[in-house]
Amino acid sequence: SQTIHQWPATLVQPVGSPLSLECTVEGTSNPNLYWYRQAAGRGLQLLFYSVGIGQISSEVPQNLSASRPQDRQFILSSKKLLLSDSGFYLCAWSVLGSGGFNEQFFGPGTRLTVL
Amino acid sequence: GDSVTQMEGPVTLSEEAFLTINCTYTATGYPSLFWYVQYPGEGLQLLLKATKADDKGSNKGFEATYRKETTSFHLEKGSVQVSDSAVYFCALSGDTGFQKLVFGTGTRLLVSP
Numbered sequence: 001s002q003t004i005h006q007w008p009a010t011l012v013q014p015v016g017s018p019l020s021l022e023c024t025v026e027g028t029s030n031p032n033l034y035w036y037r038q039a040a041g042r043g044l045q046l047l048f049y050s051v052g053i054g055q056i057s058s059e060v061p062q063n064l065s066a067s068r069p070q071d072r073q074f075i076l077s078s079k080k081l082l083l084s085d086s087g088f089y090l091c092a093w094s095v096l097g098s099g100g101f102n103e104q105f106f107g108p109g110t111r112l113t114v115l
Numbered sequence: 116g117d118s119v120t121q122m123e124g125p126v127t128l129s130e131e132a133f134l135t136i137n138c139t140y141t142a143t144g145y146p147s148l149f150w151y152v153q154y155p156g157e158g159l160q161l162l163l164k165a166t167k168a169d170d171k172g173s174n175k176g177f178e179a180t181y182r183k184e185t186t187s188f189h190l191e192k193g194s195v196q197v198s199d200s201a202v203y204f205c206a207l208s209g210d211t212g213f214q215k216l217v218f219g220t221g222t223r224l225l226v227s228p
Contacts, residue, residue: 006158034215042220043204043218043219043220043221044159044204044218044221046215046216049215059215090158090159092159103147103149103161103164103208104161104216105161106151106158106159106160107158108157108158109157109158111156
């Protein structure tokens, strides 16, 4: 069966520090991968998605970046965190070429607090 | 572009009450529709889905019917439990090529004993 891992589960970082969040998927090949952010009291915002290794699409301008160095690994990074980067970060995957509909499966999330 | 509108919360109910969370959408073509649930401190879990008009998705006592004529996908449960307390997200996915999920803003449900 497929599983998705995210780490760390929680993170407290000072403003201006770098960030690296990692997401890995097991049990499937060529998944579509997604990073979402959920700010306090707000809905889900799609940040990035990837349809393959090295292929990253950005949904919103920001000081975050994403990379996909391996088929089932998706990394969210920042060189300098801002207070507004605080939130709950969720990674998700879906099957490439599922057509028809796009059912996504979510990881447990990383809660980031920037102080 | 495609969009999803959900009723604002929180929705506060007593145990065994009837639940309705409204969801309407705007999309071209024939999108697929989903309800996701997020329990406190956790990621999202797919609750149910419907991929064509008049389909009824159901799971764990929850139901939602894909109504194309009213562009709606309202979530219902006949008798809620305290354990149903969570945030519920309505979402849609387009029907051509690679499509992102478009989420509503979420509705928090609080069920008291």
